[in-house]
Amino acid sequence: MKKLLPVVLGATLVSSLIGGETNAALKKPEIVWKVSNTAGFVDVDAAKNSTVYIYKGGKSLGKGKVGKYGSANVSIQPQKKGTVLRVFYKTAKGTKSPETKVTVTGNYKKKKQLAVKKFTLAERYAITNDFVKWASVKAKKERKAVTTKFFDHGAAGKGDWYAGTPHGHMQVQDFNNPGYYAFGLHAIGGVAFYSPKDNQYGYSKDGYNTYTAEGYFNIAKPKTYVTKYVLGDNGVVYELKKKREHMSFSAGFGEYNDNGYGGTFTPGKGYNMIVSKDKAAQSKLKAIMKKYQ
Numbered sequence: 001m002k003k004l005l006p007v008v009l010g011a012t013l014v015s016s017l018i019g020g021e022t023n024a025a026l027k028k029p030e031i032v033w034k035v036s037n038t039a040g041f042v043d044v045d046a047a048k049n050s051t052v053y054i055y056k057g058g059k060s061l062g063k064g065k066v067g068k069y070g071s072a073n074v075s076i077q078p079q080k081k082g083t084v085l086r087v088f089y090k091t092a093k094g095t096k097s098p099e100t101k102v103t104v105t106g107n108y109k110k111k112k113q114l115a116v117k118k119f120t121l122a123e124r125y126a127i128t129n130d131f132v133k134w135a136s137v138k139a140k141k142e143r144k145a146v147t148t149k150f151f152d153h154g155a156a157g158k159g160d161w162y163a164g165t166p167h168g169h170m171q172v173q174d175f176n177n178p179g180y181y182a183f184g185l186h187a188i189g190g191v192a193f194y195s196p197k198d199n200q201y202g203y204s205k206d207g208y209n210t211y212t213a214e215g216y217f218n219i220a221k222p223k224t225y226v227t228k229y230v231l232g233d234n235g236v237v238y239e240l241k242k243k244r245e246h247m248s249f250s251a252g253f254g255e256y257n258d259n260g261y262g263g264t265f266t267p268g269k270g271y272n273m274i275v276s277k278d279k280a281a282q283s284k285l286k287a288i289m290k291k292y293q
Helices: 121-141 279-290
Strands: 041-045 051-056 059-065 071-075 084-090 100-103 145-147 161-165 168-173 185-194 225-232 237-243 253-255
Touching: 041 051, 041 084, 051 071, 059 071, 121 145, 121 185, 121 225, 121 279, 168 225, 237 279
Parallel strands: 168 185
Antiparallel strands: 041 071, 051 059, 051 084, 084 100, 145 185, 161 168, 161 253, 185 225, 225 237
16 A cells, blocks of 8 residues: 655745646645655646646646546656655646645665666556567467566565666666666566466466465466566566476565665575576567667
């Protein structure tokens, strides 16, 4: 469950930024995750169908549409620790909300970006979907099933999740702790290939019909291999291959601690990703990504 951080009412009216009057009857936007000095986004809960704005003083840092679930993910460039951000939203009718102010936290080092670009959430979904189409054909030919359930975890802390790779830590789940720019590369998505118990080959949704603690145990045949392909935003497919008995949804991944630094939950010996030797997969990912660069 997302933990809501305390919000503070800003003293400056939104009207000073984009014109119009603030409606005090509207609820203030709420910042879902803290914003670190290496954060790549601000996650905001606000009125449905509104537009969220992020400002530093009088300068706009970004805006984003609020979805049907009442939240918006607004991409921003990293800001210095101590910077105060002004957050507000504007309803579909043009009415502005009161402000929330959030102070940038953390003292993390920005990493050199290996990513070819910062992909949007929609682009990451599209790239993954295209790769899954290719992976489904591969799975059928090899009498395997393939699922997009390559990663999941149970109750955990507040830190970002990552995979260990030859190119450094790859961010897999972003909680802004330490945040996007603290990692040189990031997972676009991924898949897992396995030998299905039901002998139904190709794309499968069975991975989403099993509990996290069960992992692949109830869907893959005993003593067969499960192979995870994780798609890096540097255009590289990373791989982890283990027997079903030694492969869980969280296998191959670790979590930073609640302070945004390396924690005690690591991938473990023998569970770091390698660069996949599957040349067809490597070529396919690069070809797909070119459409979005």
